[in-house]
Amino acid sequence: MKVILQKDVKDLGKVGDLVNVKPGYARNFLFPRQLASEATEKRIKEWDHLQKVAEIRRKKATGERQELLDKLSGVTVSFKAQASEADKLFGSISATDISKQLEEQGFSVDKRDIKTEGLKDLGQHKVQVELGPELTTDITVSIDRA
Numbered sequence: 001m002k003v004i005l006q007k008d009v010k011d012l013g014k015v016g017d018l019v020n021v022k023p024g025y026a027r028n029f030l031f032p033r034q035l036a037s038e039a040t041e042k043r044i045k046e047w048d049h050l051q052k053v054a055e056i057r058r059k060k061a062t063g064e065r066q067e068l069l070d071k072l073s074g075v076t077v078s079f080k081a082q083a084s085e086a087d088k089l090f091g092s093i094s095a096t097d098i099s100k101q102l103e104e105q106g107f108s109v110d111k112r113d114i115k116t117e118g119l120k121d122l123g124q125h126k127v128q129v130e131l132g133p134e135l136t137t138d139i140t141v142s143i144d145r146a
Helices: 023-030 041-072 095-104
Strands: 002-005 018-020 036-038 076-081 088-093 119-121 123-132 135-145
Touching: 002 041, 023 036, 041 123, 041 135, 076 088, 076 095, 088 135, 095 135, 119 123, 119 135
Parallel strands: 076 135
Antiparallel strands: 002 018, 002 036, 088 119, 123 135
16 A cells, blocks of 8 residues: 655655555554555645655755855855964854854855864864755864954
8 A cells, every 4th residue: 555654754764755555554553643644646646746846946955055155165254262372262163153254244054054163273274064965165264363
């Protein structure tokens, strides 16, 4: 029996997947818990349409992210911070700080997309920005003494 999953089901699939299950499993487990619905012809057509729309959105979003990544490559973000004699910062420069500085420069990058543990030294640092699978670039973070 073919069903369309309404929620993620462990060892079966994710939301929106069209899967083949035994009728008893569907009637006794999936349907009562509203984890799936029966895949009638009408629902399969709707499912096909939704899959096509989702694919178009995914391609558009990937294109937008790639465009942002191209603009970001080579960008330098500068900070002034207090530091010790040994060039260690009193505190650190975090992904949140870098994200805010990028927004001031006109780039909308979420702090979760910036891969850093927190920069604690003066100087130039390469920081990776990851906007999706296989969509990564490096930006330069420059930290000078205040």
